[in-house]
Amino acid sequence: MVKIASTFGRSGTHDFILLRASAVIMAAYLIFMVCWFLSTPVVTYEVWVGLYSNLAMKVFTLLTLTGLLIHGWIGIWQVLTDYVKCSRLRGVIQYIFVVALVVYWFTGLFVLWGV
Numbered sequence: 538m539v540k541i542a543s544t545f546g547r548s549g550t551h552d553f554i555l556l557r558a559s560a561v562i563m564a565a566y567l568i569f570m571v572c573w574f575l576s577t578p579v580v581t582y583e584v585w586v587g588l589y590s591n592l593a594m595k596v597f598t599l600l601t602l603t604g605l606l607i608h609g610w611i612g613i614w615q616v617l618t619d620y621v622k623c624s625r626l627r628g629v630i631q632y633i634f635v636v637a638l639v640v641y642w643f644t645g646l647f648v649l650w651g652v
């Protein structure tokens with residue numbers, strides 16, 4: 538059996554589950570944030586910092602960011618696999634996206650834990 542090293546999961550089923558799980562996490566985060574904005578009459582810098590000072594919020598946000606990046610990587614991989622037939626070009630584009638996604642994740646980590 539040939540394994541494709543550039544997929545995030547080990548198989549199409551694993552990618553499918555990762556996509557659904559990350560979508561559920563992102564939806565839960567969106568629902569939480571909408572409810573928080575609706576229940577907070579005035580959003581100031583102090584209130585915002587207070588929200589993100591909580592450890593649970595930091596973990597939830599980092600989990601959501603991780604889910605977003607997994608979701609993005611699998612989507613980009615699928616699009617590139619379908620539409621970019623030159624394997625070298627596809628590899629270069631995938632490398633650029635991986636570097637960008639890792640930079641985004643670490644930026645989110647440093648910003649989030651800097652609060």
